[in-house]
Amino acid sequence: MSTNVIEAINLQKKYGDVTALRNATFHIGEREIVGFAGDNGAGKSTLMKLVAGSIGHTAGQLLFAGKERQATSPEQARRDGIEIVYQDLALCDNLNVYENIYLGRELVSSVGGIRVLKHSAMRRGAHELLERLGIELTSMLDPVSTLSGGQRQMVAICRATAFQPKLIVMDEPTAALSVGAGQPLLELIRRLPGEGTAVMLVSHRLSDVLTTCSRVYVVRHGEVTTCVESATTSEATLLQLMEGHPDQEAGRPQGSGKSITESGPALPARS
Numbered sequence: 001m002s003t004n005v006i007e008a009i010n011l012q013k014k015y016g017d018v019t020a021l022r023n024a025t026f027h028i029g030e031r032e033i034v035g036f037a038g039d040n041g042a043g044k045s046t047l048m049k050l051v052a053g054s055i056g057h058t059a060g061q062l063l064f065a066g067k068e069r070q071a072t073s074p075e076q077a078r079r080d081g082i083e084i085v086y087q088d089l090a091l092c093d094n095l096n097v098y099e100n101i102y103l104g105r106e107l108v109s110s111v112g113g114i115r116v117l118k119h120s121a122m123r124r125g126a127h128e129l130l131e132r133l134g135i136e137l138t139s140m141l142d143p144v145s146t147l148s149g150g151q152r153q154m155v156a157i158c159r160a161t162a163f164q165p166k167l168i169v170m171d172e173p174t175a176a177l178s179v180g181a182g183q184p185l186l187e188l189i190r191r192l193p194g195e196g197t198a199v200m201l202v203s204h205r206l207s208d209v210l211t212t213c214s215r216v217y218v219v220r221h222g223e224v225t226t227c228v229e230s231a232t233t234s235e236a237t238l239l240q241l242m243e244g245h246p247d248q249e250a251g252r253p254q255g256s257g258k259s260i261t262e263s264g265p266a267l268p269a270r271s
């Protein structure tokens with residue numbers, strides 16, 4: 001039986017008087033790719049930051065592998081097996097591919113009491129990881145500043161994967177890419193469950209979430225309003241749900257995190 005990597009129950013986040021998120025209920029199963037779609041200001045970044053531990057919730061529950069997380073910090077989230085790939089990627093432009101992949105957890109040995117970086121071991125490790133994930137780069141030795149936007153995204157995802165996380169949170173990974181350049185990246189994301197990793201994919205690109213995710217949660221005005229099954233949902237329906245179209249609103253069940261399909265409302269399958 002599969003379990004949930006993460007589960008949120010009536011999660012709320014207030015910034016002072018501003019309620020950015022209210023009664024957000026959702027779950028992501030092991031090795032599942034789940035999308036979160038919503039307009040600007042809907043609350044998607046707040047959701048991501050809560051999951052990645054960079055902010056704490058003000059009410060509700062956030063469970064990791066069934067256990068409620070008490071302390072909140074990015075370090076704790078990483079210990080829980082959660083990595084985040086932000087839009088600005090946090091790569092070091094002047095470092096090459098393998099140096100970026102091992103950034104912050106470099107392989108070192110001690111020679112005569114002096115710390116020495118194990119460059120060939122890191123190069124080998126990065127090469128194996130890229131090969132396993134089906135990523136082709138011309139050189140591991142070029143600074144990442146010389147790579148295309150799509151290749152830089154791939155390096156950032158590889159870096160996150162190298163920590164063997166249970167969940168990678170992705171913030172609009174294809175936003176800055178052309179539709180064509182985004183395809184190899186989406187193929188890489190679809191391979192991540194094979195590495196034992198689930199994905200929380202936050203994106204404005206509705207075709208990307210529908211072709212890559214099994215389910216998509218709609219975030220609207222600070223609420224997780226609906227969950228749809230990608231296989232049975234069109235882009236037009238998803239857009240209407242994001243915009244709160246009256247036809248869709250009338251058909252959806254009340255409450256947070258409910259699920260609908262094109263053929264009618266249905267409760268989401270919970271593991």
Ligand SMILES: Nc1ncnc2c1ncn2[C@@H]1O[C@H](COP(=O)(O)OP(=O)(O)OP(=O)(O)O)[C@@H](O)[C@H]1O
Binds near residue numbers: 020038041042043044
């Ligand atoms: N630090 C903050 N202080 C006060 N209000 C905030 C803060 N961060 C976000 N908000 C508010 O919370 C709401 C949700 O913002 P959030 O950034 O989560 O939305 P979003 O869906 O990620 O939008 P976008 O796609 O534009 O990034 C907005 O009304 C925003 O103004």
